[in-house]
Amino acid sequence: MSIAASTLLLPAPDATWRLWKPKATSADHSVDTPAEVQAKGKPFVIGLPATACRSIGLILPNADHAVLEQIIITQLDRRGLKLVGGIDRNFRWHLLSQTASSATVSVDVLVDPFPADLALSQASDYTAALRLQSLPAGQIVITEEQGSLVLAAGYQGKLYHSHIISPSATMALDDMTQEIMLARLALEGDLGESLFSGIVLAGQTWDKILVESLQDSTGMTVRTVPQLPPHADLETQSWPKLLPTVVREAQRSAARRGKLMRAGVLGGLLAVSLAFLAFAYLRSQESHAAQLQSSVDATTAPAAKVRQTADMWKSLAPAIEPRRYPMVLLAEVTKLMPPSGIVIRRFQLKDNEIDIQGEARDAQTAVQFMEDLQKHPVLSRYTWSKPSPNVRDGAAQFRTQGKAQP
Incomplete structure (x- = not known):
């Protein structure tokens, strides 16, 4: 299905969360904690901040998907990330582009241990929040998530890489410049030279002087936007489900309890049905027995006369039979x-x-x-x-x- 058919929970710049429905006509609104959405009892997709989900871009030799996944697991294992595949997978990779010789992929990896406040059994899927948003082409994005500054880069409008550059909403100009330039060198080393020509600062609290100074120190065009727009046309039909282990176990337990409850209800209904059928059969037999007894009572006297007559004729047989x-x-x-x-x-x-x-x-x-x-x-x-x-x-x-x- 398309992500437009889901309810999205996205991290806000501060400690709150944005609840957004792509098909709704009204604007999104904020909730203090994900548990508030959990209480409504409807499934939703959680966009994770960079503190709970790492997004890593890789340029790999082209191969079929099964081989690509094994290469991804090997590459990230060398970086110290332990990936688990199969139905209990803790990562999901996205193919951004593919040529005859190479494949560009972006991998979302859940952190371990996973934050307890984000482990919600009603969640239908988890993904990086920036993957649910449209990233401007050729721009390095600096945005604030849950009070942390995150650097992100897109490739063909989709998230390629993101990481936290500051655990707080403020950062010195020199430190920010250094992080941006190092990230630009690394990203262009993967994706191609001169790919990133500007910087986008997402948010409403950026200082004008910082913007001008950052443009001078990096030599890149810097502009600000209130927030990154959600990627309403993102197709998720082919995505394998990504859920933390605690959430999977909670959903499995709920499914087992549901099956047991349904089995109990069906068993109870079956028992009631059998009891009703037994009662109805007993009443039918009682009614049939009463009818038979009535018939017996009605024929007892005539039958006695018939037997008496037969005995009389039997006693007369020697006299009347030649x-x-x-x-x-x-x-x-x-x-x-x-x-x-x-x-x-x-x-x-x-x-x-x-x-x-x-x-x-x-x-x-x-x-x-x-x-x-x-x-x-x-x-x-x-x-x-x-x-x-x-x-x-x-x-x-x-x-x-x-x-x-x-």
């Missing part, structure tokens, strides 16, 4: 008897039992007759006993009983 008539059964028994060899002495039908007593010429004939009774299509409805015949006086006496199957 295959249970005594004469029919006797006729079927007679059909099973061989032409000779068996005499029926007794045939008795009582309720659902048949009692047959007789004599056979031998035991085998008696046993065969009892087996034929069990196989008969009509008589097989009875379960027949098969006791061993009693052989006496050359005849086999037998008795078999048949009980009707249910």
Whole structure:
């Protein structure tokens, strides 16, 4: 996104801060501390003063971005700056220009330890404050940040290098002249000779005599501006996020707490939903059971009458079913008897039992007759006993009983 879509917090010349919204129609206003903006609960981008963020310009051999980053880490490590890459990076580099043989980059490095009053969990990004401002081309800029004098130089309108030249808002003419000339020599040694032709003093408290004297001592054109305008068209979409370690940890903890809270809320809602479904299912089952009981109660009396009628018809079966008539059964028994060899002495039908007593010429004939009774299509409805015949006086006496199957 563009920096114009963000709320910016920039250091003022004194100990206060400027809150600026690029898309707002009203002018920016001041707050005493960054915590005042934190209390509003909206994310914002913090422009850091030079006391909290160093900006260093480098001219490097041209390479792809991954290799360039490794070269930057090596170069700044030689200068005593410990850089950390990856998602916990403490620096961010900006490619200002690129040719076939070289690349011009500017690196913002967070100071360690990071100031506690600037470690705000609502911050969406950190960067050097001067990187959010438009720097005049070919000019060395002297500006005041949080009571300190900062020297800055831009390249093609963007910040290339900055450092503190005085911890206070005042500085002797000779000391300021020396700092400017040394910086000009170093910067033009990197970027090219005669690149810087003038000096811009940003602020409203510059003494007119100092301005004239500085112009005489440096031989460069000196002019003053009330303040440096914000760089409203600065594109930040490709910038990797730069956050102090304490801020990253605070945001991660807040994200974890948010996930746990959402999980707890979802778990609670799920439990309530399950309880409601269980209650609704129980009520439905109770209602269904009540309906079934009502149906049972309504059919109990008719069912009892049906059972009573069925029992009556069952008891009348021997009298009304032709295959249970005594004469029919006797006729079927007679059909099973061989032409000779068996005499029926007794045939008795009582309720659902048949009692047959007789004599056979031998035991085998008696046993065969009892087996034929069990196989008969009509008589097989009875379960027949098969006791061993009693052989006496050359005849086999037998008795078999048949009980009707249910």
